Amino acid sequence: MPEPLFYLAAFAAEIFGTLAGFGSSTIFLPLALFFVDFPTALILVALFHVFGNLGRITFFREGINWKLLLWFGVPSIILTAVGAILVRKISLPVLEGVLGIFLMLFSIISFLKPKFSLPKNKKSIITGGILSGFFAGLIGTGGALRGAFLASFHLKKNIYIATLAVIALVVDFTRIPIYLGSGFLQREFYGTLPWLLLVAVLGAFAGKKLVDKIPQELFRKLVLAAILVMGVWLLWGIVS
Numbered sequence: 152m153p154e155p156l157f158y159l160a161a162f163a164a165e166i167f168g169t170l171a172g173f174g175s176s177t178i179f180l181p182l183a184l185f186f187v188d189f190p191t192a193l194i195l196v197a198l199f200h201v202f203g204n205l206g207r208i209t210f211f212r213e214g215i216n217w218k219l220l221l222w223f224g225v226p227s228i229i230l231t232a233v234g235a236i237l238v239r240k241i242s243l244p245v246l247e248g249v250l251g252i253f254l255m256l257f258s259i260i261s262f263l264k265p266k267f268s269l270p271k272n273k274k275s276i277i278t279g280g281i282l283s284g285f286f287a288g289l290i291g292t293g294g295a296l297r298g299a300f301l302a303s304f305h306l307k308k309n310i311y312i313a314t315l316a317v318i319a320l321v322v323d324f325t326r327i328p329i330y331l332g333s334g335f336l337q338r339e340f341y342g343t344l345p346w347l348l349l350v351a352v353l354g355a356f357a358g359k360k361l362v363d364k365i366p367q368e369l370f371r372k373l374v375l376a377a378i379l380v381m382g383v384w385l386l387w388g389i390v391s
Contacts, residue, residue: 157186161350165203169358170365171377172301172312173294173319176200181388187340193238194327194335199347201323206355207316214309215317219301222276224318227284227297231322234288235329241289247385250286250296254382257299258375269303276300280318287319288326294319295381298374308362308370 160182168175176196183192208215257269269275279300287293294315301315330336365373 154186157183158346158350161199161347162354165199165206165351165354166358166361167377168203168294169207169312169355170362171298171374172308172315173298174377174381175203175294175354177295177381177384181384190330190333190335191337191340194330195340195343195347197323197327197330198336198344199351201320201327202348202351203355204316204320204323206352207312207359208320210355210359211309211313211316214307214311214313216306216310216314219276219304219314220317222273223280223297223301224321226277226280227287227293227318227322228325230281230284231288231293231325232329234285234290235326237289238333244389247290248389250290251382251385251389254295254299254378254385256382258379258382261302261375262372262379269300271304275303284322284325287322288329293322295378299378302371302374302378305371308365308367311374312362 161179164175164179164182167178176199179199180192180196183196186192187195269279279297283293283297283300285293286296297315297318301311306314362370
């Protein structure tokens with residue numbers, strides 16, 4: 152069983168993930184590697200991500216944009232499966248580097264030009280679903296890319312968080328059976344799951360209370376800052 156610091160890291164990651172609408176797995180995955188090996192971290196973080204997103208859907212359920220969910224979610228499901236199957240067959244540093252650079256450029260340009268956004272059309276939505284799904288399955292960190300595409304639609308914060316949570320949930324339901332079939336979850340970690348569920352729900356609840364107090368424009372800046380941090384984090388992991 153992981154030590155208490157493992158669950159403290161999960162709690163902090165879930166609060167951040169709820170505030171930004173994504174990022175809990177991106178933060179938690181590298182921290183989990185201090186306690187378990189990569190395959191185990193990948194499955195535990197994926198399951199934790201499910202628990203957290205169920206919590207977000209519960210607390211933000213009135214805000215789901217079903218049209219975006221359909222056009223973004225279906226391509227994500229298909230490419231998540233592809234990415235999860237290729238986990239042990241593709242070198243990750245180049246992919247992480249490309250994703251990190253894209254996230255940094257998107258956030259910096261959006262800060263400097265507040266009206267900047269990706270095209271608001273079906274092609275853009277489908278492309279976002281394809282790319283974020285592939286990265287989610289392959290390296291477990293598709294949320295920031297998903298957030299970057301949906302941020303271009305300037306959704307209200309509750310709609311943004313709820314829609315991202317549902318998309319992330321269907322992505323997780325796609326990749327987790329593949330991880331389980333690959334033997335990533337060992338019996339000794341079964342007892343970890345109830346605690347991860349509790350921590351995820353508490354983190355989502357705490358994040359909900361905080362996000363209710365954040366004005367819409369400040370929320371947008373918080374999301375962009377989170378996207379920038381995720382980009383830097385990915386690049387730092389390559390050069391360090």
